Amino acid sequence: MEFTVAQVAEVLHGTVEGDAELRINRLAKIEEAQAGAITFLANPKYEPQLYTTHATAVIVSRTLELRQPVAATLIRVDDPYSCFTALLEFYQQNARTGRRGVEEPAFMGPGSTIGDNPYRGAFSYIGENCVIGRDVLIFPNATIGDRCRIGDGTVIYAGAKIYADTVIGARCVVHAGAVIGSDGFGFAPQPDGSYRPIPQIGNVVLEDNVSIGANATIDCATLGSTIIREGSKIDNLVQIAHNVEIGRHTVVASQTGISGSTKIGDFCVLAGQAGLAGHLTLANRTTVTAQSGVGKSIKEEGVLLQGSPAFALRDSLRANAIFRHLPELERRVTALERNQSEQEKP
Numbered sequence: 001m002e003f004t005v006a007q008v009a010e011v012l013h014g015t016v017e018g019d020a021e022l023r024i025n026r027l028a029k030i031e032e033a034q035a036g037a038i039t040f041l042a043n044p045k046y047e048p049q050l051y052t053t054h055a056t057a058v059i060v061s062r063t064l065e066l067r068q069p070v071a072a073t074l075i076r077v078d079d080p081y082s083c084f085t086a087l088l089e090f091y092q093q094n095a096r097t098g099r100r101g102v103e104e105p106a107f108m109g110p111g112s113t114i115g116d117n118p119y120r121g122a123f124s125y126i127g128e129n130c131v132i133g134r135d136v137l138i139f140p141n142a143t144i145g146d147r148c149r150i151g152d153g154t155v156i157y158a159g160a161k162i163y164a165d166t167v168i169g170a171r172c173v174v175h176a177g178a179v180i181g182s183d184g185f186g187f188a189p190q191p192d193g194s195y196r197p198i199p200q201i202g203n204v205v206l207e208d209n210v211s212i213g214a215n216a217t218i219d220c221a222t223l224g225s226t227i228i229r230e231g232s233k234i235d236n237l238v239q240i241a242h243n244v245e246i247g248r249h250t251v252v253a254s255q256t257g258i259s260g261s262t263k264i265g266d267f268c269v270l271a272g273q274a275g276l277a278g279h280l281t282l283a284n285r286t287t288v289t290a291q292s293g294v295g296k297s298i299k300e301e302g303v304l305l306q307g308s309p310a311f312a313l314r315d316s317l318r319a320n321a322i323f324r325h326l327p328e329l330e331r332r333v334t335a336l337e338r339n340q341s342e343q344e345k346p
Contacts, residue, residue: 005057009075012083018073042081169208177215184219184242
């Protein structure tokens with residue numbers, strides 16, 4: 001794809017300084033950019049590279065004062081970082097829209113419908129009585145079970161598995177290898193020590209603008225729905241158990257595990273390898289740091305948790321500081337006990 005600087009500036013609502021008719025065909029980091037590339041400057045520590053970059057165009061702040069001449073054409077905007085992110089989204093969307101039509105073989109079951117302008121990759125499978133919106137992209141080897149509903153503009157990448165009765169909103173992304181709607185881990189202990197499977201007859205609901213990472217797994221509910229609310233982002237290799245509810249615009253990083261029936265609030269952050277026990281509630285804007293284990297509910301909003309078991313960050317840092325001094329404290333206590341013992345001798 002190729003665009004002029006003027007076209008890019010129009011998308012970003014920016015102002016051009018330089019040749020607006022130069023052509024852009026790729027995006028790059030400022031230190032690596034060559035002719036034909038567009039880049040951005042948001043962090044002041046990279047400003048010296050603005051004067052040496054070979055990029056054709058650079059997105060900069062409207063308030064940036066140049067210290068020396070710049071060879072590249074500038075696009076001045078209010079927030080260079082956000083604008084470059086928007087440009088990445090624009091570029092990705094245009095790359096996706098190049099795929100349209102139906103590749104053979106592809107299957108769609110009886111009673112299913114799909115809206116205008118779709119893409120169905122080779123060996124993709126759509127079950128019976130599904131309702132799929134317009135501009136939906138379904139990549140090769142993706143599987144969509146019976147009675148699923150998928151909103152406009154959603155992308156299902158190669159090899160993703162969407163179980164029956166799953167509901168996916170508009171503009172969602174399900175990355176390769178993700179499994180949405182598999183059975184929850186429900187087994188009833190029996191008197192003889194064996195386990196009897198508990199039927200999992202609920203479903204999974206992803207609201208609008210949800211992103212599910214590669215090889216993430218979201219279990220269906222035992223009854224009702226496992227729900228990921230609007231705008232939340234789930235990283236690769238995350239496990240979300242049955243009947244979990246994740247609030248709006250919450251982010252969950254890789255290798256995190258969330259046990260059954262836990263409810264997570266809006267605008268929360270779960271860092272990598274965090275673990276949450278079942279039947280908990282986390283208040284809005286809770287942050288769980290990497291490798292922390294949460295074993296109790298958090299009712300106060302905005303709490304930052306660390307450790308395993310996790311507790312408030314300030315207390316955790318104090319505890320860690322004391323822990324580092326334990327060997328010294330042990331030596332001092334031993335010395336005090338020895339002195340006390342010698343003083344008590346007749």
